[in-house]
Amino acid sequence: MIVAMKENATEEQIQNVISRMVDIGFNVHRTTGTQQTVLAGVGSPASFDVQDFQLMSGVAEAHRITFPYKLAGRGFRPEGTVIRFSNGVEVGGKEIVVMAGPCSVESREQIFTSAKQVKASGAKFLRGGAYKPRSSPYSFQGMGIEGLKLLREVGDAMGLLIISEVMEISQIELMLPYVDCFQVGARNMQNFNLLRELGLARRPVLLKRGIAATIEEVLLSAEYILSGGNYDVMLCERGIRTYETYTRNTMDISAIPVLKHLSHLPVLGDPSHGTGRRDLVPALARASVAAGCDGLLMEVHPNPDKAVSDGAQSLFPEQFATLMEELRLVATAVKRSIS
Ligand code: PEP
Ligand code: MN
Numbered sequence: 643m644i645v646a647m648k649e650n651a652t653e654e655q656i657q658n659v660i661s662r663m664v665d666i667g668f669n670v671h672r673t674t675g676t677q678q679t680v681l682a683g684v685g686s687p688a689s690f691d692v693q694d695f696q697l698m699s700g701v702a703e704a705h706r707i708t709f710p711y712k713l714a715g716r717g718f719r720p721e722g723t724v725i726r727f728s729n730g731v732e733v734g735g736k737e738i739v740v741m742a743g744p745c746s747v748e749s750r751e752q753i754f755t756s757a758k759q760v761k762a763s764g765a766k767f768l769r770g771g772a773y774k775p776r777s778s779p780y781s782f783q784g785m786g787i788e789g790l791k792l793l794r795e796v797g798d799a800m801g802l803l804i805i806s807e808v809m810e811i812s813q814i815e816l817m818l819p820y821v822d823c824f825q826v827g828a829r830n831m832q833n834f835n836l837l838r839e840l841g842l843a844r845r846p847v848l849l850k851r852g853i854a855a856t857i858e859e860v861l862l863s864a865e866y867i868l869s870g871g872n873y874d875v876m877l878c879e880r881g882i883r884t885y886e887t888y889t890r891n892t893m894d895i896s897a898i899p900v901l902k903h904l905s906h907l908p909v910l911g912d913p914s915h916g917t918g919r920r921d922l923v924p925a926l927a928r929a930s931v932a933a934g935c936d937g938l939l940m941e942v943h944p945n946p947d948k949a950v951s952d953g954a955q956s957l958f959p960e961q962f963a964t965l966m967e968e969l970r971l972v973a974t975a976v977k978r979s980i981s
Contacts, residue, residue, distance in 0.1 A: 671713055725874045727846070745956065771807050910935055915952075
């Protein structure tokens with residue numbers, strides 16, 4: 643059930659509604675927006691009459707929710723979620739935020755050069771995997787903690803936020819000092835134990851769409867994180883597996899406006915994994931912005947031909963610089979901006 647309080651509802655009225663919801667067996671999540679307070683009742687009490695809530699003082703509306711994701715649904719925060727990061731960067735506002743960098747952290751020189759290049763073109767986050775989910779156990783598995791230390795060092799030196807992938811529960815605590823945002827990869831989108839633990843962490847999470855996940859499944863995975871009390875979740879379309887083989891994945895651009903419609907969470911596009919080919923990345927990046935994304939995650943490498951992972955889909959730094967100029971024009975056309 644969702645209960646939207648009136649704009650002028652008093653704290654006492656809000657507490658009365660919360661007590662009644664708790665009494666009948668709901669777990670209540672409260673969100674206070676600029677205009678009103680919304681209470682989401684999660685759980686399934688045996689029976690209750692929604693009208694009892696509609697008539698309580700201070701209540702504007704009360705609805706039974708039939709879709710299974712209550713906290714991730716747009717109704718929980720109709721105005722949309724804006725995630726605020728330490729250096730003033732916001733994801734979910736008017737500004738489209740670009741996260742860029744190599745697929746993997748490979749060496750000090752590689753990550754420092756990458757950081758300099760993406761920063762110069764306007765990226766706000768440096769991406770780079772220290773723990774890599776590789777399809778083959780014989781491929782490079784990442785630099786681990788040494789990679790995380792390098793990311794933090796270069797992020798602090800260059801004023802870039804850091805995003806890196808977390809693959810298992812034991813890495814959460816370990817990564818906290820080094821990352822501004824956790825990335826949950828496509829292969830872990832339904833690692834529910836990991837998602838639950840991230841719900842208890844107080845650090846934003848970017849959740850990638852699973853390789854064969856439906857939109858409802860993405861939102862239910864987000865629900866796992868939100869239900870732990872961590873509301874700072876971003877969703878990311880990174881392409882799905884279809885019968886098409888020309889591209890590495892099929893980038894589902896329509897998922898961007900659909901997720902924006904169904905959910906209040908910021909939505910990002912990842913055209914690198916979405917296509918697997920650097921010649922296609924600019925077109926799909928522009929399309930993502932035109933489709934209403936709140937940010938982009940893209941792979942850029944100082945020397946893609948020598949990259950240890952995902953070189954074919956990594957942009958050359960000059961290509962990235964040109965693309966950022968184009969993206970600024972597209973953003974303006976859809977009343978957004980990229981600084
Ligand atoms: C990545 O971002 O490098 C990555 C492994 O992405 P995905 O989980 O989308 O495959
Ligand atoms: Mn990659």
